[in-house]
Structures are given as structure tokens and as C-alpha cells.
Amino acid sequence: MPRVFRVMKKDVDGLPIVSATGLGVRSGIDVDLDPEGYVLVNCKGMSVAPNWRDINVERLPKRLRAIVPGARGSNNTSCFRSGSGAFGRGVFAKGLILEPDSATHGNVAPVLSVPFDSYTADLAATRPDWEKDEA
């Protein structure tokens, strides 16, 4: 599975918190829904990067300023990593696919058009695969 990074809030067990801006998506912003509430398969999805250094500097926790100048994100968040393969289009997890849209960004999208709750459940199911990595 491709190696991806995402900045998310950490839960008490050290894994990412499942939420719309954590391990999850915002409907209408990160993904589009059809009138029946199904997620459109249009390459949109949960935003990820091949390296945490590529992530929006305003999201990177401030404590990482020594590595990435100007980091201005909340220190209540952490950089999480999942997977170890190359950053290319391919299966990410059950029901999910990585859709890179540039060399420094991609989206974890649904493979098929599924109800929004089903898609977010698939994302939440990847929770154990994420590990804090700010090295």
C-alpha cells in the first residue's frame, strides 16, 4: 500500500482521532455527494501527501519549525504515516484508493460510489494502520 502522510489530532491511544478534519472527510468540501447521499467517484477524498514536509505549512505543527521553517499548525496535531509503498495510484485499503493529483498531494477516495457513512467508516477502519512519524 502506498505510503502517505496526514496531519491529524492524536487520540489518547496514540492513533488519529476519527473526525471530519482528522481521519475523515468533510462532505461538500473534500468529497461531493449525489442527491441520494452517495459519494461521487471523482478523485476527491481525504487529503494526503507523500512526505509530511510537503504538507501545507499552516497545518504542520509549530514544533516542527526547526525542520520546516514557518510551520504554523496546531501543536495539538501530529504527522501520521500509513503504508510503505510508492506514492502512486493504487489500492489504499478496503474500499479505498489513492488518487495522486500531483507529485506532492493525493486523495484517499472511494473505489466505488458508496453512501457517505460507508466511505467514512472505511476511512475510520484504517485507524490502526496510522503511526505518528515526524522524523
Add this chain to the structure above:
Amino acid sequence: MAMLRSTIALHRLLLAGQDESPEADAIRDASDGPWESLSEVERNRVRNHSEDLYSLTERPPDALLMDSKAQAKLNEAFEAKQRGEWDKALELLRLWRAYIAPSLVSYLRGSIWLDAGEPETASLFFEHAFSIQPENQKYLAMFLHALNIAAPGAASKHAEEILTEHLKYDPVVISRAVHIKLKATQRMPESESRQLADILKPILISTVSRFSDQGLSELDVSSYVMAVTLLGCVYESVGDLQSAMEMYSRGLQLFPNNDALLTARGILLYGTSPVAITDLEMALRNGSRLIWPLFFLAHHRLINRQYEDCRKLCERAISVGGSAAVVSEVLEWLAVAQAELGLPSEMVRATFDSAIRSDPSNERAKRNLSAFNIASESFNVREWETRSPGAVRMSSLAERRFAMAA
């Protein structure tokens, strides 16, 4: 750039102790899209901009003694700034800042961002420079200048506070504050503008006098010229043309080649003395970047039937730009000059059309276009409607007044 605005907004929330707030999260959420659209060079610019903003709230690095290498790097930064290589200039300052006084680092950063067209960022650095070296009031003047570009309302408020205690501040600051207040009168009714001019007149008289007490070597030329020009404009606006003339001439005695003063006096004398034309031509030769010398000289050439010169001046004026009304009139004169030079009718009509599109209330341009059409059909001599020098001088007074002193 949207990302720079966003970083500044987060910086302000950090200052307010609110950078972990839902408002900060919303700013971060909204910045993902703009971030993704940036090139790597632009991303580095955003990273460095954000990092430099941290210097406004953090202790500077321990000072190091300036040596020849650091001096050479500082010079390199100046040269990069001069060439418009903003990223390089900022990078050099970042690397060598321990050798430079923190207030100067912030001042230079402000200057670079101002030149780069980011007055909001510039204002933050100028404000910081002044906060750590309050005895250098040029920093305060630069802060007001940058703030007036970025946020005129906020600048006006600052200017008002300064003017209530104007004797506490250096003339460079007062000139800038008065300029900000007077520039805002362009959007005011004439009566209010005049009232404010009356209030500011004694402050300007005192400021010019304080400048005059300084030796020529210590005089800040641009601030002095600004004060003299503003006072001249104030005299003009209250109808005291003789005092205005004396003020401009007084400035020109010290700085005979100053284009702002030459322009101001040239306009004041336009239509009444040949000195006006000499002044305006000299202002142009001395590098004036204002539309006004071009505008008045174009009119002068037009009414003196020097159409080729008029055409060239109009084209230059249009490239400089101005309000819709001013550009419309220049386009109208250009159309007349084109017609008189025998250029194709389609070109003349297109230029008149541009004039009318630029300012649909320009009825004279419509009448001149009709006159051109009728004359073209009947092979008659064209009769153009043009305004007198006095009328041209009086028009758009509010637009040019006080703006020239910038």
C-alpha cells in the same frame, strides 16, 4: 497571494493567544486549496514569510559583530532588492541577521515586502522596527505609509492619533500622517475637505518650519517635499493661490529639479503663465511617474494644434493610467489628434468609442464624435469642442490634489 494573507491572519491570532482556536483551524482549513496550487518556489516563499513573521514575536539571535563578510552579504542583499530579487534579498537577511541590528533587519524586510507589492506584510515589519527603536521615527513614517496602502482606514486612525499630539513627532511622521488624512478627502464632499484642510494647515505650517530649521544635510528630502507640496495643495484648496505658489517655489529653491514640486507649480500656473509649460516639461524630463504633466502638456499641445506631440503625450498618459474620467478625456484628445493627423477614420472612431466607454458621462466626447462623423460625410472642416486651460486645471482637482505629494 492568498497564502500570505492567511499566514498573517494566523500570525495575528498567535499574537492574541488564539492560534489554537476554531477560528485558526478555519483559516488552516481554507488554506489547503491555495497551498496545493503553489509551485515549490512559492511554497518556499510562504514558509519563509511565515518563519520571518515569527521574528516579530521572538527574541532575536544573539548579536554578532559585523565583519567584512557580513557587510558584503548585507550589500548583496541591498543589490538583490534593487534588482527585484526579493526572495534572495530576504534569504540573505535571514542568514546574516545576527550581524545586523534587529530594528534594521525588520526595516529592511519591510522595505523588501513593500517593493514586492505586499504592504500588509511590510507594515508589520516597519511597526516592529519602530517598536524596538522608537527614536527612529522614519520607521514610524514607513509603517504609516505601508499601512495606508494595505488598510487605509486603520492608517487614518493612526494618523489622527499622531496629529492630535503632532509636536511629539518628527516632521517626517507628521508629513505622512497629514498626507494620509488629506488623501482621504478625495472621497469627501468639497466642504468637508476644505474644513479638514483648514484644521491641518497650521500643523503643516509648523511642520514645514521645523523642516526648515534642519540643515540641508539632515533633511529627509522626500518628506520635506511632501510637506511643502501638501501645504501648497492646502493653500490651493482654500483659494490662497499666491501662498500656494510661494510654497512650491520655496521648495524648488532648495530642490529645483524635484518633479513633484515642478508638477504642482506647473498645474497651478497652467493657462496663466508660460512658466507652467517649462515646469511640466521639466517634471517629465526629471522622471515624473504621474499622469498630470502628461495630461496638461497633452492639452496644451492640443489647443496649440501640435497634434503629433499631443498624440504621443496622450499615448504615454494612457499607459500611466488615471481615473476613468481623466483617461476618457485623454482618449478624446487622442482621437482629435488622430483625426487632425489624417489617420484612418476607423481608428479615430475606435478611440472616441474607447473614451466614451471609459467614462460614459463624457458628453463632450460624444459630441466630438458626432462632429467627426458629420464632417467626414460632408468633407467639412471639423470644429472640436475642447475645454479651456482654466477649466482643465480646475477639473479633477480633488483627484490630483494631495495625491501628488505621495
